[in-house]
Amino acid sequence: MDVEKKIIQLRTEIKQHDVAYYRDSQPTISDKQYDELFSKLQKLEQQYPEFISADSPTQRLTAAFTNKFTIVEHEVPMLSLSNGFDEEDIKDFETRLIELLNKKNGSIIEELNFVAEPKLDGVAISVIYEKGQLVQGATRGDGFRGEEITANVRTIRNIPLSLEGENIPDRLEVRGEVLMSKKQFARCNQQALENNEKTFANPRNAASGSLRQLDPKITQSRGLAVYCYSFINAEVLEFKTHWESLQQLKIWGLPVNNEACQVKGFKGCLEYFLQLGERREVLPYEIDGVVYKLNDFTQQKTTGFVSRSPRWAIAHKFPAKEVTTELLDVEFQVGRTGAITPVAKLKPVEVAGVTVRNATLHNMAEIERLNLKIGDFVVIHRAGDVIPKVVTVLTDLRPENASAIVLPNDCPVCHAHLDHSEIIVRCTAGLNCPAQLLESIKHFVSRRAMNIDGLGEKMLEKLIEKKWIMSPADLYHLTQEQLLSIERTGTKSVSNLLNSIENSKKTQLHRFIYSLGIREVGETTAQLLADYFGNLESLRMATVDSLLHIDDVGPIVAEHIQSFFAEPRNQQEVDRLLECGIHWPAVKNWKMHDTEHPFYQKTVVLTGTLTSITREEAKQKLQAVGAKVSNALSKKTDYLIVGEDPGSKVKKAQSLNVQCLTEDEWLNKM
């Protein structure tokens, strides 16, 4: 047989064994036999270099391919997935999709078909094949642009250098996740220890670090693997479902995770989630959840994307892992509203892929509940992006020298007196406390408040230290000269900052209210206040009673709002801010109320069946004139409107001396 033919035959044979081994996990020959074939091919190619080709299994590592690390633009952005953490999230995910599809298609689908796959805990890559040959590998980068790492990708053993089979598009981009197996990870770290090198925190970091090596030999030595989950530029093939496309990837010889499964409805999703969760520990690689993808491509297209994630897919994250570590110390931090929060300082420990050093302890009552002492062994819980928590204390293991956690007598930052009257202990110094001041300013400038760019924590600390900022209004008096005198600031950044401060003066009422940092007044409440009062002056003068007329404002929040504006220091600060030129357009949703209307600021309860109007319409009508419609009848109720067949409420109203009105009587007064 001529040499070229022999070489091609050996290559084909080796590739078939590769596919059987890597794609199907079903080796057809022993390692020894494989090695023999491989060295036979190597020898022949050495003897006859004219027959070497880039896709030969011997050429994974070759000078012909280098990593240029140039930036490559992704033809189609590499997006991320939105996350779900519990059953409810997954149910909502399906409901959302069903509603959207039915609305757009005028259909009445009740259940959807999904493909469930493991959420592989590695790094995303893109691999491009032209005419079936691997020509480029790239990292995900920021989703739009990544780094070109072709030479490294070629060294990954389960990625074919050339595709097999039919219908291969001229240009095909495959996407997948690069992983380091748990075994390989242990081996790598063992070796790093022996060589006195830094170890990797987890297999994902190890995969990412190994993939971004300049020298492909190092990447090769790390034993990475890939699982492909999608491809683009194959519209010509007209696949109908994601499942079909996964089968096609396999036919081309690409590795697809064999845990992928077709499931029906969110129930099917959850069943898969539980089953895979049970096997999570025995899988040879790390996964951090399950991905559900709408199977039908037409449905995917219809539902589309929201910001940078597809609506048609979701990652269902496994609950956080819990680990044990030691409590080294407890520090007391001062928050924006002066709340003193104990923070656990832990012996650093890896939880679900992240090194944890701190955990929140909420308040002293929580410390008592946990029976926690410094020196204790504690169980830490971390769920998704949430701040880690101490869940239990292993009191059996308590060391003899464990010491009690003591709340300081005065503020750890400004040494002012602490208010102990509530569960949450607070520093009483307000903005005179540098910690409260810093947090307040951070809140004031934040994107959803006054949206001032270019004031990082370090910069703010310096401005506070120099006493140039003692309250938010001082921001509007900063000068170019002052800012330039601060280390590491340049003309450009200073002028950007001053511009941003200037631009922030043009704002919206609800943003301004939110930025004041009134206790318990988040964005939603701020919006409600703006819509209800329509201007700042009315809000500043609002009584607790009038605040209670706003849906969702309860007595505690009302009290916070009223006392905020009653405080002279706050009054002064608000005036100063307005004097700086902060302004806003008229509030769009504000409905001017006739303060003389008989139902203005009255609390009304409805009972029985109304005849001329529905309950909902009645409620809206009352709210439109500034009444509060409540379900609960109490001393504070002003009117009970009585429809047909009323229940026990009428009797109760009489005993409480609440005025009852018939439907007609009420409507006459409107």
Ligand code: IVH
């Ligand atoms: S699909 C828009 N499938 O998760 C579709 N991604 O947050 C995104 N990932 O960057 C990709 N396992 O690296 C998909 N079975 C899977 C996945 C998976 C892990 C990663 C991927 C992506 C990130 C999305």
